[in-house]
Amino acid sequence: MNTIFVKDIKDYLGQEIHLRGWVRNVRKSGKLMFIIFRDGTGTIQTVVYKPGIGEEKFELSKTLTIESSVEIWGTPKEHPNKPGVYELDVTDLKPVCISPEYPISKKEHGPDFLLSNRHLWIRAPKQWANLKVRHTVYHSISEYLNNNSFTRFDSPILTPNPCEGSTTLFEVEYFDQGSAYLSQSGQLYLEPAIMTLGRVYDFGPVFRAEKSKTRKHLTEFWMMDAEAAFVEHQENMQIQEGLIRYVIRTVLEKCSNELEILERDVEQLKKADAPFKVMTHYEAIELLRSKGCEIEHGEDFGANEEALLTEGSDVALFIEKWPKKIKAFYMKQDPENPDLVLGSDLIAPEGFGEIIGGSQREDDYDVLLARMEEEKLDIQTYEWYLDMRKYGSVPHSGFGIGLERLVQWMTGTKHIREVIPFPRMIYRIYP
RNA sequence: UCCGAAAUAGCUCAGCGGUAGAGCGGAUGGCUGUUAACCAUUAGGUCGGGGGUUCAAAUCCCUCUUUCGGAGCCA
Numbered sequence A: 001m002n003t004i005f006v007k008d009i010k011d012y013l014g015q016e017i018h019l020r021g022w023v024r025n026v027r028k029s030g031k032l033m034f035i036i037f038r039d040g041t042g043t044i045q046t047v048v049y050k051p052g053i054g055e056e057k058f059e060l061s062k063t064l065t066i067e068s069s070v071e072i073w074g075t076p077k078e079h080p081n082k083p084g085v086y087e088l089d090v091t092d093l094k095p096v097c098i099s100p101e102y103p104i105s106k107k108e109h110g111p112d113f114l115l116s117n118r119h120l121w122i123r124a125p126k127q128w129a130n131l132k133v134r135h136t137v138y139h140s141i142s143e144y145l146n147n148n149s150f151t152r153f154d155s156p157i158l159t160p161n162p163c164e165g166s167t168t169l170f171e172v173e174y175f176d177q178g179s180a181y182l183s184q185s186g187q188l189y190l191e192p193a194i195m196t197l198g199r200v201y202d203f204g205p206v207f208r209a210e211k212s213k214t215r216k217h218l219t220e221f222w223m224m225d226a227e228a229a230f231v232e233h234q235e236n237m238q239i240q241e242g243l244i245r246y247v248i249r250t251v252l253e254k255c256s257n258e259l260e261i262l263e264r265d266v267e268q269l270k271k272a273d274a275p276f277k278v279m280t281h282y283e284a285i286e287l288l289r290s291k292g293c294e295i296e297h298g299e300d301f302g303a304n305e306e307a308l309l310t311e312g313s314d315v316a317l318f319i320e321k322w323p324k325k326i327k328a329f330y331m332k333q334d335p336e337n338p339d340l341v342l343g344s345d346l347i348a349p350e351g352f353g354e355i356i357g358g359s360q361r362e363d364d365y366d367v368l369l370a371r372m373e374e375e376k377l378d379i380q381t382y383e384w385y386l387d388m389r390k391y392g393s394v395p396h397s398g399f400g401i402g403l404e405r406l407v408q409w410m411t412g413t414k415h416i417r418e419v420i421p422f423p424r425m426i427y428r429i430y431p
Numbered sequence B: 001u002c003c004g005a006a007a008u009a010g011c012u013c014a015g016c017g018g019u020a021g022a023g024c025g026g027a028u029g030g031c032u033g034u035u036a037a038c039c040a041u042u043a044g045g046u047c048g049g050g051g052g053u054u055c056a057a058a059u060c061c062c063u064c065u066u067u068c069g070g071a072g073c074c075a
Helices: A006-012 A054-063 A109-117 A124-148 A187-197 A234-254 A257-262 A268-269 A281-290 A301-308 A365-374 A381-385 A405-413
Strands: A017-029 A031-040 A043-049 A069-078 A086-097 A169-172 A179-182 A199-207 A220-229 A277-280 A317-323 A337-348 A353-360 A396-402
Touching: A006 A017, A006 A043, A006 A069, A006 A086, A031 A054, A031 A069, A031 A220, A043 A069, A054 A086, A109 A317, A124 A199, A124 A220, A124 A257, A124 A405, A169 A234, A187 A220, A187 A268, A187 A301, A187 A396, A199 A396, A220 A234, A220 A405, A234 A257, A234 A268, A234 A317, A234 A337, A234 A353, A234 A396, A257 A268, A268 A353, A281 A301, A281 A317, A301 A353, A337 A405, A353 A405, A365 A381, A396 A405
Parallel strands: A043 A086, A277 A317
Antiparallel strands: A017 A031, A017 A069, A031 A043, A069 A086, A169 A179, A199 A220, A220 A396, A317 A337, A337 A353, A353 A396
């Protein structure tokens, strides 16, 4: 007798097998009963027939409730009316734990209730699919970078100083050394790393204490930062495009079932695997003004404007060469225009917004120091960072991907809280 | 932090001055092919907290709390 997973069921047609998992739903019809069974790898309809299984076992099967755990023995076969769909004729079953009334019913629920029951909600089909796609995105990013000579290098989460002066940080007591901060980006720590490993990336949780209340923000989210020595602005964008298109292809290839459950428009995703568009910040403002936006040169984009920029486009769009004033201090000055920096944001199509921020980094000691003084940063705490411009400085670039934003795009999920296992938001830390 | 909306059964909601309702979920019964199965019966409520107006408040007013949607900031 083989104990198998639902995903492998088609290899065992006509043989008796053993499954372990949970009851998604039960439908009773006199001497016949249908148990919708799932085990983490997939879902299958199982059929319990009273004359076949006997009075005693049939009564036992009637004790099963929604989300009870159970072991099932039976023979897989094709669905009588649906070619290509499989079901299981049950020969025996053993309840593991009978659930009392399950809080999440088959009808609709509100977001507050679902989030309070996130520990149970993750069993729902769409949530299951989101988590599977998340895993695939995570894995394919690592795979692409590993195949392109990047080495994983883990940045610290507790940091003595903010990475970027702008955002609000979570502060924690650090023994008798005053305050430490939860990292909002591992990027600055990757710059020393490239001087030993050449090309590196980190992947981990980052924290923003901003009181953001939108469907694109979490206070704790996962970010992948990559950094590469001797890579300049243009090549930086090429790496990003190669990476994102690899992720799209991998998700399409490995998650077709999940995308179907999510009702994702797969054709739209297929079209996104084509050369990305590039536009300077100046050109983007011109475009927005031509579309009727009241926006001035030198300004940053709002959520509406981001969506307008990719309106009608199937592929993602790089906005490059940003005004120095609205970007971080470490970005390299454009040699052709000292008011601009060689930074790029990647904006996903279909209104999913910014998913990558990247730039060539300033590698000249004096220029960087002047820029930091201009921003009134505490030079002492950044001394180690400035050292990188003293000891064998090289041109280098990097970028950071918000994992959840990318998963949101791949899955077509409206709200970011559904693509992370336990979302942390301004008004929610439970469960 | 700002603007807007909401809070009624376990869940989703209706009721908007005059005896608290439906669907789903639960319980019980029926049905051999169901696919948020269906049919019948049934249990289940200090109408978010506090205060006020009124003969009478879930309903009108004030206040507090909580949540949702959006903005800003960003990934």
